[in-house]
Amino acid sequence: MHTFLTRGNATVAYTLSILAGLTFCCFISTVFLDYRTNARINTVKILVKNMPDYGSSREKHDLGFITFDLETNLTSLFNWNVKQLFLYMTAEYKTAENVLNQVVLWDKIILRGENAALDFKSMHTKYYFWDDGNGLKNNKNVSLYLSWNIIPNAGLLPTVKSHGGHIFKFPAEYTAAPM
Structure with a gap:
């Protein structure tokens, strides 16, 4: 046979x-579960400097420094199909040259079984907040948002933005660069 x-x-x-x-x-x-939750973000300290960008050119660009507080509880996002969360905080702002600027300032990976209740105080950004010009000084409408990618066992890789963000403004004067 x-x-x-x-x-x-x-x-x-x-x-x-x-x-x-x-x-x-x-x-x-x-796939149809709502993975959004609240996140409270607050800025503690905000500075802007005009520094030379040695990576791409010798021109001076704005470099922002932010210290922030972050409080959120992400334990409800974990179910049997979620292996890990990739969290990232973005800053969104508008300049004369660009309608929308988005900069990733901080990120963190939370694995299943780890503590997903975050309460960070006076955190510094993990990445530089460079602007490709002079768009940070006296910018009155910079928004911080916490977002995450859900890494599933099977299925789609959704990107989710939290409820709540934080709007702040940069100072009108540059902070003196250290000598």
């Missing part, structure tokens, strides 16, 4: 079909 290889191939193909169906059921069971 059928050879050993034909029967083995049919068994493997059937098993893979069943596993694909089960993976799809796992995906569909969590």
Whole structure:
């Protein structure tokens, strides 16, 4: 009748079909969940300096320094289909040259089983807040948002923005650069 290889191939193909169906059921069971939650962000200290950018040119660009507080509880986001969360804080602002500027200032990875209730005080940004011109000084409408990517076991990789952000302004004068 059928050879050993034909029967083995049919068994493997059937098993893979069943596993694909089960993976799809796992995906569909969590795809419609709302993964948004509240986050409270507050700026503590805000400075802006006009510094030479040695990475791309010798021109002087604005460099912002922010110290912030962050409080949120992300434990409700974890279910059986969430392996980890990739958190990142972005600053969004408008300048004369660009309608929308987005800069990632801070990030963190939270694995399943780790403490997901965050309460950070006087945190410094992890990455430089460079502007590609002089758009930070006296900018009155800079918004901070906490967002995250959910890394699932099966399914889509959604990007979610938290409820609540923080709007602040940069000072009208540059802070003196250290000598």
